[in-house]
Amino acid sequence: MLKDYLHKIKLCAACPKMCRFACPVAEVEKKERVTPWGKSLTAFLVLEGKLSYDDPDVVDTFYSCCMCKNCKSYCLVDDVDIPAMIQAGREEIVAAKKEPEEIKQFLVHFKEFNNPFGKDLKTPHPSLSPEGRGGLSDVLYFTGCSTLLDKDIFNSTINLFNKTGQGYSIFSDCCGFPLWASGYAEDARGLMAKVKEAVLSSGAKKIITSCPACAYMLKSIYPAIGFNLSAEIFHISQFIEILAKEGRLQFSRKSDIDTAYHDSCFLGRYLNIYDAPRNILSELAFLKEAAKKKEYSICCGAGLYHFKPKTAKGITDIALENIKQADAKQMITACPTCKRIFSEALADEISVKDLTELI
Amino acid sequence: MKLHEELKNILGPDSVSVSSVDLITYSRDNLPLTIFRQRQAKAAYLPDAIVWPNNYDDVTKILKFANEKKVPIVPYGAGSGVCGGAVPLKGGIIVDLKRLDKIIAVNDKSLLVAAQAGINGQILEDKLNAKGYTLGHFPASIYCSTLGGWLSTKAAGQLSTRYGKIEDMVVALTAVLPTGEIISTKAVPRTSTGPTLMHLFVGAEGTLGIILDAVLRIWPLPEQRETKGFLFNDVKSGLEAIRLIMRKGLRPAVIRLYDEKDTALAMGSLGLKTEKGLLLVLGFVGNKSIVETESKEGFKICVEHDAKELGKDAGEFWWKHRYDISYKQAEILSEETAILDTIEVAATWDNLNNLYEGVKAVLDNYGYAMAHFSHAYPEGACIYFTILGEAPSEDEAEGFYKKMWDEVMQTVINDGGTISHHHGIGFFKGEWLKKELGNGFDLLKKIKGAVDPNGIMNPGKMGL
Ligand SMILES: Cc1cc2nc3c(=O)[nH]c(=O)nc-3n(C[C@H](O)[C@H](O)[C@H](O)COP(=O)(O)OP(=O)(O)OC[C@H]3O[C@@H](n4cnc5c(N)ncnc54)[C@H](O)[C@@H]3O)c2cc1C
Ligand code: SF4
Ligand code: SF4
Numbered sequence: 145m146l147k148d149y150l151h152k153i154k155l156c157a158a159c160p161k162m163c164r165f166a167c168p169v170a171e172v173e174k175k176e177r178v179t180p181w182g183k184s185l186t187a188f189l190v191l192e193g194k195l196s197y198d199d200p201d202v203v204d205t206f207y208s209c210c211m212c213k214n215c216k217s218y219c220l221v222d223d224v225d226i227p228a229m230i231q232a233g234r235e236e237i238v239a240a241k242k243e244p245e246e247i248k249q250f251l252v253h254f255k256e257f258n259n260p261f262g263k264d265l266k267t268p269h270p271s272l273s274p275e276g277r278g279g280l281s282d283v284l285y286f287t288g289c290s291t292l293l294d295k296d297i298f299n300s301t302i303n304l305f306n307k308t309g310q311g312y313s314i315f316s317d318c319c320g321f322p323l324w325a326s327g328y329a330e331d332a333r334g335l336m337a338k339v340k341e342a343v344l345s346s347g348a349k350k351i352i353t354s355c356p357a358c359a360y361m362l363k364s365i366y367p368a369i370g371f372n373l374s375a376e377i378f379h380i381s382q383f384i385e386i387l388a389k390e391g392r393l394q395f396s397r398k399s400d401i402d403t404a405y406h407d408s409c410f411l412g413r414y415l416n417i418y419d420a421p422r423n424i425l426s427e428l429a430f431l432k433e434a435a436k437k438k439e440y441s442i443c444c445g446a447g448l449y450h451f452k453p454k455t456a457k458g459i460t461d462i463a464l465e466n467i468k469q470a471d472a473k474q475m476i477t478a479c480p481t482c483k484r485i486f487s488e489a490l491a492d493e494i495s496v497k498d499l500t501e502l503i
Numbered sequence: 504m505k506l507h508e509e510l511k512n513i514l515g516p517d518s519v520s521v522s523s524v525d526l527i528t529y530s531r532d533n534l535p536l537t538i539f540r541q542r543q544a545k546a547a548y549l550p551d552a553i554v555w556p557n558n559y560d561d562v563t564k565i566l567k568f569a570n571e572k573k574v575p576i577v578p579y580g581a582g583s584g585v586c587g588g589a590v591p592l593k594g595g596i597i598v599d600l601k602r603l604d605k606i607i608a609v610n611d612k613s614l615l616v617a618a619q620a621g622i623n624g625q626i627l628e629d630k631l632n633a634k635g636y637t638l639g640h641f642p643a644s645i646y647c648s649t650l651g652g653w654l655s656t657k658a659a660g661q662l663s664t665r666y667g668k669i670e671d672m673v674v675a676l677t678a679v680l681p682t683g684e685i686i687s688t689k690a691v692p693r694t695s696t697g698p699t700l701m702h703l704f705v706g707a708e709g710t711l712g713i714i715l716d717a718v719l720r721i722w723p724l725p726e727q728r729e730t731k732g733f734l735f736n737d738v739k740s741g742l743e744a745i746r747l748i749m750r751k752g753l754r755p756a757v758i759r760l761y762d763e764k765d766t767a768l769a770m771g772s773l774g775l776k777t778e779k780g781l782l783l784v785l786g787f788v789g790n791k792s793i794v795e796t797e798s799k800e801g802f803k804i805c806v807e808h809d810a811k812e813l814g815k816d817a818g819e820f821w822w823k824h825r826y827d828i829s830y831k832q833a834e835i836l837s838e839e840t841a842i843l844d845t846i847e848v849a850a851t852w853d854n855l856n857n858l859y860e861g862v863k864a865v866l867d868n869y870g871y872a873m874a875h876f877s878h879a880y881p882e883g884a885c886i887y888f889t890i891l892g893e894a895p896s897e898d899e900a901e902g903f904y905k906k907m908w909d910e911v912m913q914t915v916i917n918d919g920g921t922i923s924h925h926h927g928i929g930f931f932k933g934e935w936l937k938k939e940l941g942n943g944f945d946l947l948k949k950i951k952g953a954v955d956p957n958g959i960m961n962p963g964k965m966g967l
Binding site for chain 1 (some may be wrong): 528837
C-alpha cells in the first residue's frame, strides 16, 4: 500500500530534486509532477487527502514512470525507491478502478492471448511443437512472451543449447510482468500462479531466461508474493558465462566491428548484471562503451509505449543519442524488448542484435 | 473566456495546465520557507496556470498576452532557487522554460557554446564533455537547475575561482521583453558600446524579461587535476593561506576552507575521517605543466601556514562527494520542526573575519551553525553558512526562520558585507536588497518601470 511508503515519500518530497536530470520521463515531458520528486509529492498529497485518484492528472503522474530505476542510481537518500512506490500507487488506482483508459485497453488486449502483443505467439512457432521442445531436463528455458516474438533470439538460444549439448525444456507463457507493472496485481497473481504450477511440475532446477524482466520477476517478485519456484534463476548472459567457464562453449572468431552494448534496466539496475554480457561481448567483438552505461544506462522507453507513445519515443531518442556517442557500427543488447524498441527506431542505421545472436 | 482557455488557444492544449497537481508542484521552489508549508501539506503560493512554451514564438505570444491582460508572469527553470524567485507570489502564469533545451551550436575555434535557457545543467555539461569540452560551471545544484536559472540568479559554481562565475562565462544572450520584443546581444569577446545590455538580464531573476538562450565560454577538458586536503588549526591561518594564494596570482579550481564545525559535521557526515581542525581543499585543473607548477606553489603556501597535509586522498574524496551534501536536505527538512538553510555572503579580506564572527554569533543562537569559505578572489571571499536548527513547534517554524534571517541580514549590512554572493534575492530578501543598494535601488526601480511598465514580470521579487 502507498501508505507503507509514507516515510520515504516525505523524504523524497523534501529533496532538492537531485536525480531529476536522470529521469527520462521528466526530461521528455518537462513537467515538475513527473520528476521523481513530483511523484513523491503527489503521493504525499494523496496520502494527506489533498489530492485524489479522481484527478486524471494524479493518475497520469503514477503512470508516467517507465520503472527504469535510473533515479535510484543518483539517489543517496535513505533507500527511497520510486518504482516501488509507483507500483503501490498503481495497485491502489486499479483497485479504485481509476486507471487510465489506455491501461484498461491494455488489459483487454493482454487477455486476448495472455501476452501484451495482441497475437498468438506460440502456434506459428515451429520450435514449440512438442518434438521441438527438447528432451526432459532440469534446465528450463523460460522464453516468456517477448523472446517468442523475436525468432532470432529464440533460435540462437536454442542453437546454443544444442551446440553445447545442454538439454532443456521450454516454457513460453508470459511471466506476468506487464500486468504486474500496470497495477493489475490480482490478474498478475492469477497468471503467476499458473506459471508457478507449470514450473514446479516441470521439475526444473535451473531456469534460464532471455528476457531480463522475466528473470527479475521469477527471482524477486514471485518469492515476494509467496510463490517459491524451487529453482535457480539465470539470465542467459550468466548461463553463457558458466558454459564458457566449464569449457563447454568456445567463442567463435572475434570480429573487429565496433560494438556498443546497451545495459537494459532490468538486467542492470534490477538484477545487477553488468559484467557477464561485457565479458562475453569482449570475446566476440570490439566493445565501445557509451557515455552513460551500467547503472547509469538510459532506458529504452519500452515501459511507456502502450500508455504514452510520444513520451516513450522521446525516451528512446535520448537513449539512442547516448548509444550513438559510442560511435559503433552495431549495438548489442541482452534484452528482447530493448532490441525490439531500438531496431524499430534505428531502422538500418545501426544493426541491433541480441548477445546470443553473436555466438 | 477563462485564462487557461485563452492560453490553450494561444499555445495549444499540450502546453498549458491548470490541474491541481500541476499547480501544487509549482507552488514552491527551494526556499526552505516554502518547504515548511509543503511538509504541512499546504501549497505555498499557487499559480493560476502553467505553460510550457515549445519555441521562442510561444514565449513572445505568452508575454504579449499577459502584458495586455496585466497577468503576472513567473519564469521557471527547475525551481532549485533558494530565495523564492520562482514562486508565484501573486499567482499568474508560470512559464516553465525547460522545453527550450537545445544546444544550438558549439564553436570549437572560438570555444563557445550557444544553448537554450531551459537546458538542465548536468545535461549541458555531459553533452559538452562528450565533445571534449567543459563549461566549468559546477553549482552543487548542477543536477537540478537550468542555464536560464543560473544566468538569472547570477550563480557561481564550485570551480568558480578557475572558470569564473556565470557572468564571466556569458558572452551574449537573447531575451524577450514583457512587451514581446526579442533582444539579442552580439557574441564578441568584448565591446565598448555603452553599458552592457546583456548584464541587465544577468541576475535580474526574471523581473525584466525571459532569457531564451545564451552564448557561453567553454574550455577543452582539463588534462590534469591535482588536489590535496590540508588541516588548519584556525580560521585566521586558513584564510591567510587562501589570501596569499590568490595574491600570488594562482588560479585554483577548488579553494575551500571548512570551519571546524563544517569539517566535523558536514564533511564528517560524508565519511571524511580527520582529526580536529579545519579542512582546506585546494585543487588545480588544466594544462599539465601549469597545474604542476601552480599546485606546488599553492600546496607550499598551506604548509607554510602550519597546515597538516592530508594528501591527495582527501582531495579526491572531495571531488567524489562534492554534490552529496545536498541530499541531506531530504532527511533534515522532512522533519516537522527542522530548520535548514544556507546563507552566502561576501566581504573583502580586511573585513572577512569580522563578518564571519558577526554572522556566526547570530546563527549560534538558532542552532548548529557552520561555514566554509569558497569562491576566493584577490580582494576577498564568500562565506557560506549552513544553519541546522529546530523551531519550537511546527507552526512557529516560519516566524523562527524569518527572525533568524532578519538578524543575519542586518548584521551583514552593519558589517559591510553583501547580503548575497550567488543565491540572489528572490522575494524573501527583497526588503534587504533596498538596504543593500541604498538609492541605487531607486535606479533599479526606474529601469524596471521602463522595461516592464505593467509590472507583469515576476512581481514581488527583488523588492520590485
Ligand atoms: C541543492 C542545491 C544546491 C545549490 N548550489 C548552488 C551553487 O553551488 N551555486 C549557486 O549559485 N546556486 C546554488 N543553488 C541555488 C540554485 O540552484 C541556483 O540559484 C540556480 O541558478 C537556479 O536555477 P533554476 O533553473 O532552478 O532556476 P529557478 O529556481 O527556476 O529560478 C530562479 C530565478 O530565475 C528566474 N528564471 C529562471 N529561468 C529564467 C529565464 N530563462 N529567464 C528569466 N528568468 C528566469 C526565476 O523566475 C527565478 O527568479 C543551489 C540550490 C540547491 C537546491
Ligand atoms: S528519488 Fe532520491 S534523489 Fe531523487 S528526488 Fe527523490 S530523494 Fe531526491
Ligand atoms: S523509475 Fe525511471 S521513469 Fe520512474 S521516476 Fe525513476 S527515473 Fe523516472
